[in-house]
Amino acid sequence: MTTKPIDLLIYNIGTLLTLQGSNGPRKGAEMSELSPITGGAVAIQGERIFAVGTEEDVRAQIAGMTIIQSIDARGQLVTPGLVDPHTHLVHGGSREHELALKLQGASYLEILAQGGGILSTVRATRTATEFELYQKAKRSLDIMLKYGVTTVESKSGYGLTLEDELKQLRVTQRLHETHPVDLVSTFMGAHMVPEEYKGRSDEYVQLLINEMLPAVKQQGLAEFCDVFCEHGVFSVEQSERILSAARDLGFGLKIHADEIEPMGGANLAGKLGCISAEHLLAASDEGLRSMQQAGVIAVCLPATSFNLRLKNHARARTMIEMELPVALSTDYNPGSSPTESMQLVMTLACLNLEMIPEEVLTAITINAAHAIGRADEIGSLEVGKLADLVMYNANNLAYLPYHFGINHVNTVIKRGNIVVSDGHFFSK
Missing domain, CATH: 3.20.20.140 (Metal-dependent hydrolases)
Structure with a gap:
């Protein structure tokens, strides 16, 4: 039996904000509890997230699996797709x-x-x-x-x-x-x-x-x-x-x-x-x-x-x-x-x-x-959900609203595909 490869591995993430762990929409104090992961990684197989967490944990989960493509996040902030x-x-x-x-x-x-x-x-x-x-x-x-x-x-x-x-x-x-x-x-x-x-x-x-x-x-x-x-x-x-x-x-x-x-x-x-x-x-x-x-x-x-x-x-x-x-x-x-x-x-x-x-x-x-009735598929970075995520030219969340009037996005992954890279539409 051949194990399917990891199509994309994003590693060396400075701050990874997954928004995991809510059964319904977040309210009250839950809205500010993001539980950031320092030194994170996301492994993607096809359209979906295969593993997400610290880089050490993710690499342990995919040990022995072929990795088709890797992206070094260079310490950037990563969030779910907006x-x-x-x-x-x-x-x-x-x-x-x-x-x-x-x-x-x-x-x-x-x-x-x-x-x-x-x-x-x-x-x-x-x-x-x-x-x-x-x-x-x-x-x-x-x-x-x-x-x-x-x-x-x-x-x-x-x-x-x-x-x-x-x-x-x-x-x-x-x-x-x-x-x-x-x-x-x-x-x-x-x-x-x-x-x-x-x-x-x-x-x-x-x-x-x-x-x-x-x-x-x-x-x-x-x-x-x-x-x-x-x-x-x-x-x-x-x-x-x-x-x-x-x-x-x-x-x-x-x-x-x-x-x-x-x-x-x-x-x-x-x-x-x-x-x-x-x-x-x-x-x-x-x-x-x-x-x-x-x-x-x-x-x-x-x-x-x-x-x-x-x-x-x-x-x-x-x-x-x-x-x-x-x-x-x-x-x-x-x-x-x-x-x-x-x-x-x-x-x-x-x-x-x-x-x-x-x-x-x-x-x-x-x-x-x-x-919009889509929280079972998007809105957070969790195993099994669609691999929609954003990498920013910033290393912390507060920088995004603080430095306003510009586009902070470096890379966008949509359904496991790189669609924006270095701020521009990506073509293979």
């Missing part, structure tokens, strides 16, 4: 013209009421071809990968007709099949009431429930359903109707909750048992407690509140103290958060959300993986 659990990746156009409006004092909801914001992107997305949407989204995925992100959640919501929503979702599916980054698809036809349904939002809700959700499910184009529960968008009652219908069809549930005004979206997330609730800047203590009791993950988006120039941010410190699991994301989108950089999010989470670097790393790895 997970971005909330993006609006596939869209047409851009909205740089709104910057002047924001500087003149216009709020997010005021720009939206003037026909800008999401509705502007809807118009651009409807006129774009699938090929154009694919090429634009691929460029963003390339950036994310170079910045250490190996799995991304992608929402629709810029079509707002059945065919245009399906168009976005097909692009996400094609990207998942052709790009090294793994994508998790979310249907968000309830991102906005389209202009043609202005003043008739209940009719649009019925369209979502009766036609869009069943069609998306039948074609297998999305795993989750999300709703923007916000003043002037979808009410709590409308959001509950949509999400309940989605649950009946077998979708996992997500919700944009209490982003601008305290609508009670966090309470609804707890009531329905959503896998995650996003934004939460205006969420009440009662709403957060409802989420905590129901096991809902709080996905905080500090780049969004930063870019919208809001005075308040998500209360991540309060959430952690009440043992509500916190994840972080870019919220990459063309309006409120036009950035693909999870490393920028790390800095903003420290400065504006009062999170420490250890909590931040937990939030963008294992907790983010739980927020």
